[in-house]
Amino acid sequence: MTRVGRWFGRNVVMMIGLVVLLYLFAPIAVVILMSFNQPASKLSYTFDGFTWDNWQHPCRPLGLCDAVSTSLRIGLLATVIATALGTLMAFAMVRHRFRGRTTANLFIFLPMASPEIVLGSSLLALFVSSGFGGQLGFWTVLIAHVMFCLSFVVVTVKARLAGMDLRLEQAAMDLYATEWQAFWRITFPLVLPGIVAAALLSFSLSFDDFIITNLNAGTTVTFPMFVWGSAQRDIPPQINVVGTAMFLAAVILVFGGELARRRRSR
Amino acid sequence: MSAVGQLGATTTAAKPTPPPQRSGRRLTAYLLLLPGGLWLLLFFAIPLVSLLAASLYDPNGSIENGFSMTWHWQNFGDTMADYWRPFVRSLWYALITTAFCLLLGYPLAYAIAIKAGRWKNLMLALVIAPFFTSFLIRTLSWKLLLSDNGFVVDTLKWLHILDEDGRLLATTSAVVTGLTYNFLPFMVLPLYASLERIDTRLIEAGQDLFAGPITTFRTVTLPLSMPGVVAGTLLTFIPSAGDYINSQLLGTPKQRMIGNDIQRLFAAGAYPAAAALSVTLMAAIVVLVLLYIRRAGTEDLV
Numbered sequence: 257m258t259r260v261g262r263w264f265g266r267n268v269v270m271m272i273g274l275v276v277l278l279y280l281f282a283p284i285a286v287v288i289l290m291s292f293n294q295p296a297s298k299l300s301y302t303f304d305g306f307t308w309d310n311w312q313h314p315c316r317p318l319g320l321c322d323a324v325s326t327s328l329r330i331g332l333l334a335t336v337i338a339t340a341l342g343t344l345m346a347f348a349m350v351r352h353r354f355r356g357r358t359t360a361n362l363f364i365f366l367p368m369a370s371p372e373i374v375l376g377s378s379l380l381a382l383f384v385s386s387g388f389g390g391q392l393g394f395w396t397v398l399i400a401h402v403m404f405c406l407s408f409v410v411v412t413v414k415a416r417l418a419g420m421d422l423r424l425e426q427a428a429m430d431l432y433a434t435e436w437q438a439f440w441r442i443t444f445p446l447v448l449p450g451i452v453a454a455a456l457l458s459f460s461l462s463f464d465d466f467i468i469t470n471l472n473a474g475t476t477v478t479f480p481m482f483v484w485g486s487a488q489r490d491i492p493p494q495i496n497v498v499g500t501a502m503f504l505a506a507v508i509l510v511f512g513g514e515l516a517r518r519r520r521s522r
Numbered sequence: 523m524s525a526v527g528q529l530g531a532t533t534t535a536a537k538p539t540p541p542p543q544r545s546g547r548r549l550t551a552y553l554l555l556l557p558g559g560l561w562l563l564l565f566f567a568i569p570l571v572s573l574l575a576a577s578l579y580d581p582n583g584s585i586e587n588g589f590s591m592t593w594h595w596q597n598f599g600d601t602m603a604d605y606w607r608p609f610v611r612s613l614w615y616a617l618i619t620t621a622f623c624l625l626l627g628y629p630l631a632y633a634i635a636i637k638a639g640r641w642k643n644l645m646l647a648l649v650i651a652p653f654f655t656s657f658l659i660r661t662l663s664w665k666l667l668l669s670d671n672g673f674v675v676d677t678l679k680w681l682h683i684l685d686e687d688g689r690l691l692a693t694t695s696a697v698v699t700g701l702t703y704n705f706l707p708f709m710v711l712p713l714y715a716s717l718e719r720i721d722t723r724l725i726e727a728g729q730d731l732f733a734g735p736i737t738t739f740r741t742v743t744l745p746l747s748m749p750g751v752v753a754g755t756l757l758t759f760i761p762s763a764g765d766y767i768n769s770q771l772l773g774t775p776k777q778r779m780i781g782n783d784i785q786r787l788f789a790a791g792a793y794p795a796a797a798a799l800s801v802t803l804m805a806a807i808v809v810l811v812l813l814y815i816r817r818a819g820t821e822d823l824v
Contacts, residue, residue: 265735273633276626277645280652280706286663287655302666341558352551360555367566369756369811370804371764373781377788377800378573379565384793385572403565406558460653466767467781471788483658487771491662499659506654510647 284503291496310493314501317492323482324498330394330478331462334401339455341402342409343447349410350417367407375404376468383472392474400468405458412457416450452513460506570804576797589793597798605783605799612779613806615694616763619701623709623758624751626702631713631750632743636722649710657704661771664700665691668772692774700768705761709754716750717743752818760807 294307315321348354349361367375379400383389388396424446428438466480473481483495576589577597583589602609634645652660667674668690678684690696720743728738744751766781780803787796 267637269629270633270637272629273637273645276630276706277648279626279703280649282667283660283663283703284652284655286666287659290663290666302669341561344554345558348551348554352547352554354548354551360559363559363562363567367562369760371760371781371807373764373766373784374573374800374804375566375569377784377796378569380788381576381793381797382565382569382572385576399565402561406561410558464653464656464658466658467764467785471785480656480658483656483662484767487658487662495659495662499655503651503655507651514643 287496287499287503290493291500293493293496295493310497314494314497317486317494319477320482320492320494320498323477323479326394326476327463327479330398330401331459333398334405334462335455335458337398338402338405338409338458339451342406342454343413343451345406345410346413346417350414364407364410367404368411372404372465372467373471376400376471379403379468380471392472393476396472396474397469397476397478400472401462401465404465404468405461408457408461409454412454413447413450416447416453420446456506456509463502573797574801576793577801579794579797581792581794583794584791594794597794598802601795601798602802605780608778608783609780609799609802609806611777612763612781612803613810615698615701615769615777615779616759618698619705619762620709620755620759622698622702623706624755627706627709627713627754628751631710631717634710635714635717635720636725646714649707649714652707658767658771661700661704661767664696664703664772668696668699691772692777694773694777696772697769697777697779700772701762701765704765704768705758708757708761712753712757713747713750716747716753720746748818752815755814756811760811763807764803 289303291310292306292308293303294305294309295302296304345364349357349364379396380392383392383396420443425438425442428442429435433441464480465478466484469478470481470484477485479498486492486495575591578591578593578595579589579597580592580594581597581600630649634642634649638645666672669675670689670691675684675688675690678690679686679688684690690699724742724746725738728742729735733741764781766779766785769777769779769782780799784796784799784803787793787799
């Protein structure tokens, strides 16, 4: 085999991998580009010209900022509730042996294995048949979001807990720490990265959800619903501003966290 | 990137061995499970029952007059007669999507887990990054990328893969491209988690025993990564079968999927028909998944 051939053989997987990454990133590049777009007409969705205008006036499209704020409020509340309840469940699943553990495991896994349209339509069926059909809105969406975030929180925290060395806690207790002290000083800090990951995941799932939300939102409009609505008419470039801003915020959060972690561990 | 690694590890977590029991701990377990379990019971399990009930309501009811329970089993036959085409199409699209995700996701996961070295965390972060912008907006970007005078269409025409008057937008290819794009990370993460766990010395041993790269892959790497393959294919197949966003934004009514019809029927207030379709979809998925898991021989998924 020639030298070029050998090099190719060694790196072909990596090259395919990079092309796939490019495929994952192409649309994000478009979102960032389109956030600077100055559309020639209202219905145009091509890049017509560069402007800072959309970034200076992100709230210009009627209802956009209200929708973003609704999504943020639902996202934060759903994250707090789902993370708290899910973390408790994860502790029970990993640290305790009890009757019905396998069933509980399956029960937690099932929502993740159901298509969103089924989850959303069954909740709607419940709300309608129990007489809440007229009260669809903020609270019903929140209930739905906590429901589908919960399973993701449990598996994420569970993975972290399962990989933990139990001897660390035992060592603490050998050194006369009470069970309570051992938990807050040893266990909790070690599980925290898993809880943070679960919270981030919950928030992004909640902020992004459309299918379940759309069925249970009534007249409340979340950000994805705003995007959906405007996709049927004209797409204001400010939507891409929100998309880009979210992306930047997440990148800063993740990379900042990683930097802080590295500095600490040095 | 601890947070990122966590996400990858979710689906194939090792089975933990619970510590020995002390009296009273069992009660604690139930107390810990209670709030979350109640939430799931009230807003996941009971709704499924009411969906099943709604699918048997009298189809002549309306939101204004209410629906009456008439055990109308014909709802299932009637809706299937009307909607079998989008139904079969959804399962078919989901199947193609899963195949493409596996084809694209495996090399990427392999590159990250085994080849990337110190770039591992960065590449993993790049796989998760698309989650950070709203997926509706990203799907809308595909509309632009695949548009008739766009770069992709021009290149394919230049390569004579696409006819001179061919187009991508509003075709099956566009819908499957969008679906594959949206669910690819769900394939890559579990694959990565199981590939990363493989002891690379096993692969080296295969090579030492004069196996070619393809034989080594077929007899060592692939079997060891099967839990990831099973988890990844399920996590892509299930959501894509129920999706209607890609077909709505990138396709035409000819690419309509069952999700479009369920959503439309619910919005129109035709609850019995919509619920019947929803139940049928769920049942079809459960049957397919059970058959698949039995075939793949991995029942230890959860």
